[in-house]
Amino acid sequence: MKILNIQQIREADQYTIENEPIKSIDLMERASYELFTWITERFNNDFSVYVLAGSGNNGGDGLVVARLLSESDYKVQVILPLGKNGSDDFEENLKRLKKINTVLILEELPEQISEKSIIIDAIFGSGLSRPIEGRLADLIKKVNNFEANKIAIDMPSGLFADKASPSEIIFKADYTLSFQVPKLAFMMAENQEYIGEFEILDIKLDKEYINNCLSDYSIYEVDSVIKNRLKLKSIAHKGNRGRATIIAGGYARMGAAILAARACLHSGIGLISVQTCPHCIDIVQNQIPEALILTDENEYVLGSYLDYSKQDVIVFGPAIGFAHKTLVLLENLLKDYQGQLILDADAITLLAENRELLNLLPEGTILTPHHGEFKRLVGKYSNNFEAIMQLKSFCMHHKVVVVLKGKFSAVCNADGKISFNPTGNAGMAKGGSGDLLCGILAAIYPRIKNSYETAKLAVYLHGLSGDISKEEKGENFMTPSIMIEKLQSAFKKIEN
Ligand SMILES: NC(=O)C1=CN([C@@H]2O[C@H](COP(=O)(O)OP(=O)(O)OC[C@H]3O[C@@H](n4cnc5c(N)ncnc54)[C@H](O)[C@@H]3O)[C@@H](O)[C@H]2O)[C@@H](O)CC1
Numbered sequence: 001m002k003i004l005n006i007q008q009i010r011e012a013d014q015y016t017i018e019n020e021p022i023k024s025i026d027l028m029e030r031a032s033y034e035l036f037t038w039i040t041e042r043f044n045n046d047f048s049v050y051v052l053a054g055s056g057n058n059g060g061d062g063l064v065v066a067r068l069l070s071e072s073d074y075k076v077q078v079i080l081p082l083g084k085n086g087s088d089d090f091e092e093n094l095k096r097l098k099k100i101n102t103v104l105i106l107e108e109l110p111e112q113i114s115e116k117s118i119i120i121d122a123i124f125g126s127g128l129s130r131p132i133e134g135r136l137a138d139l140i141k142k143v144n145n146f147e148a149n150k151i152a153i154d155m156p157s158g159l160f161a162d163k164a165s166p167s168e169i170i171f172k173a174d175y176t177l178s179f180q181v182p183k184l185a186f187m188m189a190e191n192q193e194y195i196g197e198f199e200i201l202d203i204k205l206d207k208e209y210i211n212n213c214l215s216d217y218s219i220y221e222v223d224s225v226i227k228n229r230l231k232l233k234s235i236a237h238k239g240n241r242g243r244a245t246i247i248a249g250g251y252a253r254m255g256a257a258i259l260a261a262r263a264c265l266h267s268g269i270g271l272i273s274v275q276t277c278p279h280c281i282d283i284v285q286n287q288i289p290e291a292l293i294l295t296d297e298n299e300y301v302l303g304s305y306l307d308y309s310k311q312d313v314i315v316f317g318p319a320i321g322f323a324h325k326t327l328v329l330l331e332n333l334l335k336d337y338q339g340q341l342i343l344d345a346d347a348i349t350l351l352a353e354n355r356e357l358l359n360l361l362p363e364g365t366i367l368t369p370h371h372g373e374f375k376r377l378v379g380k381y382s383n384n385f386e387a388i389m390q391l392k393s394f395c396m397h398h399k400v401v402v403v404l405k406g407k408f409s410a411v412c413n414a415d416g417k418i419s420f421n422p423t424g425n426a427g428m429a430k431g432g433s434g435d436l437l438c439g440i441l442a443a444i445y446p447r448i449k450n451s452y453e454t455a456k457l458a459v460y461l462h463g464l465s466g467d468i469s470k471e472e473k474g475e476n477f478m479t480p481s482i483m484i485e486k487l488q489s490a491f492k493k494i495e496n
Pocket residue numbers: 010013014024027028031054055056057058059061087123124125126127128129130131132133153154155179
């Protein structure tokens with residue numbers, strides 16, 4: 001699903017108004033009817049409704065919703081903190097609201113409201129032009145302390161859609177109901193406490209116009225071409241389903257290698273090899289009998305460049321440490337290995353500390369840093385909008401694919417296109433969960449044969465196995481090992 005900026009959304013509104021054609025007041029009615037339907041499907045009319053309406057078109061939406069709810073026998077009260085002189089469509093809807101004469105229009109929000117209430121934020125939407133101050137700021141602080149159900153129309157008031165929000169005076173919604181396309185701000189971790197869950201309501205803006213809009217940002221959806229490439233051919237044999245080698249862990253840190261190898265195995269790889277030091281061979285053989293062992297010459301660290309000529313893909317880095325021999329192995333892989341490289345965790349720190357190696361990164365290499373590791377590569381940033389800019393320029397400069405992990409992991413390619421991943425949850429924030437992602441990436445690459453498409457799909461499946469684990473086991477109990485089991489349902493879900 002494409003993410004558009006405010007300017008593009010305005011143009012899409014305008015294009016629809018002129019070419020459908022539809023009057024702007026009727027488009028507002030259509031948009032608000034979708035809001036009304038969403039609300040009535042979830043909250044019955046035992047809930048009291050308070051609508052905070054600004055004086056622009058966001059406020060106009062709020063007034064329409066107030067009217068529609070009142071006509072369905074909800075007790076509705078409207079608060080107009082900005083007064084009554086507003087946009088044309090706001091004014092017209094204020095008249096229509098007054099005509100039905102069942103909605104109380106208040107000067108101020110009451111001091112107390114029952115928990116069985118809904119507060120609808122229709123103060124500012126996409127027209128926000130500066131941080132909220134003064135009396136309005138006090139109002140937002142006050143409602144944020146109420147225990148009611150809070151719904152923001154289009155955007156939580158105070159939040160900017162396309163850039164970092166400088167102030168913390170922002171409506172804290174439980175749900176944000178936005179129109180037609182998501183906004184970039186919804187993807188940023190620091191905004192989640194204001195957005196709550198977001199839903200995109202189809203208000204029937206011109207589809208073709210939106211398809212033709214150019215955007216570097218989107219939310220990932222699995223497409224049928226990629227699904228087909230994932231299917232095993234009936235003539236598959238272990239030699240043509242892909243060969244992957246995991247170079248990870250080391251003495252007393254073999255968990256990372258085992259988790260990555262198991263995830264790889266359960267994601268459809270044909271042959272899996274694990275490079276390991278002599279002391280760790282038994283652990284690997286006991287834990288993954290399916291794995292071939294590549295024995296490192298070093299006793300306790302990984303550092304030998306072995307024969308990888310038949311390997312389609314190598315995962316290098318999880319818990320591998322920072323020994324000099326390991327650094328040399330990384331350098332040799334960057335220079336000589338001809339297959340697909342996936343670099344994670346300590347490999348990324350080694351690159352950051354030995355920056356000349358960055359120039360050796362083969363085109364299309366996949367790197368999977370979390371924010372701590374990514375900052376080592378690109379320097380500090382103070383919010384996710386800055387992180388996204390750094391991500392683009394890093395990928396474009398080095399011609400690589402980076403998965404920047406977190407809530408809505410961002411997958412960026414060498415053209416600076418960013419796909420945000422919608423699956424996953426906080427239960428995945430447990431040591432070992434990133435190792436699985438490496439394994440899934442390695443298993444999928446030989447069938448997809450494109451770093452960006454592989455990364456998007458693997459991150460999606462990884463998050464989906466996390467979501468299924470959360471649903472079945474709960475976010476505290478779930479572990480990376482449980483997530484490996486749930487890959488079964490995750491694959492089934494996308495295959496059907
Ligand atoms: N035809 C359309 O364009 C549609 C627009 N829709 C709604 O319209 C909204 C956009 O409406 P508008 O463009 O009127 O913008 P808003 O309703 O978001 O607010 C704009 C007004 O607020 C003022 N303002 C901005 N920041 C302020 C601040 N910090 N303190 C005080 N005043 C401030 C602006 O000067 C302007 O007068 C969308 O978010 C959506 O809810 C929907 O009705 C769907 C159709």
